[in-house]
Amino acid sequence: MARDIPGTPTGTPPGTLPSVYGSMSQVIAHRGASGSAPENTAIAMTEAVKQGADWAEVDVTISADGHAVIFHDNNLNRCSDGNGLVIQKTLKELEKLDAGSWFSPFCAGEKILSLEALLRLADQLDLNLNLEIKPTIGREAETVWAIQQTLARASFGPSILLSSFNYFALKEAQSLLPHYTRALNVEAIPSDWQDRLDSVGAEGLHFASDFIDYNMIEEVVNAGTPLACYTVNDFETAQKLLRAGVSAVFTDYPDRLLLDARPVSQH
Secondary structure: OOOOOOOOOOOOOOOOOOOHHHOOOOEEEEOOOOOOOOOOOHHHHHHHHHOOOOEEEEEEEEOOOOOEEEOOOOEOOOOOOOOOEHHHOOHHHHHOOOOOOOOOHHHOOOOOOEHHHHHHHHHHHOOEEEEEEOOOOOOHHHHHHHHHHHHHHOOOOOOEEEEEOOHHHHHHHHHHOOOOEEEEEOOOOOOOHHHHHHHHOOOEEEEEHHHOOHHHHHHHHHOOOOEEEEOOOOHHHHHHHHHOOOOEEEEOOHHHHOOOOOOOOOO
16 A cells, blocks of 8 residues: 655545645735735734635745745845844744734734644635745755645645745655645746646646736636736736636735625636
8 A cells, every 4th residue: 555645635645636726716815915914924814814815825935944934035124023034044033033013013923934833824714825935046855845844744624736936846846745736936928838837747827917918828728727817906907817717816905806706707
């Protein structure tokens, strides 16, 4: 009998989990409800759910002692009262920082989350997660390993999607976490998008709203490949993208885009 791979739901062989795109909501909270709360924090996740979102995207990197942590930038300065590089701080050092005051004095005391802590919270909130792998260049393998180890220990009911801009991170995820749906992040949709997806074993393609190209969107959608667009904060643009066949949009303000929760007609 084949052993279960760590991080796989018990008894589920690699590659047998259904694609999350089949059940993904059309609106994904970008770093949580980051327009209303400090990004990637517990309050941003809670606020996303309050605003009606059941999916959130977060950024995962690692600490100096190899723990998976939720933080977007390599540097601590913008989103905490710390300074220096995340990867040069231990988890205990990171957890002592204030990750909320930069956004608002009402958010003082918000902490940098470990991936383990985020999973516990999201499980309680029934919040599905897109984990964007954001490794320090050169530390891709260690970052994916830390994610895999955390997922192996976690009891997590909602769905997980893995994504990254980083080729080496996605290749490592293909090896260590083959049973999770994966997506390639780009800015503009490249002409060789299918080759790029195939090269990292990714199913979905996530592109930037600054580079909307409806001809390319039509090509990808007609090929049956899931598309998602980041970061869309106005209702009209979101509706146009969804009508064009984009599966989901990432937004800082879920409540703005969930004004009408009915499925968008493709006609």
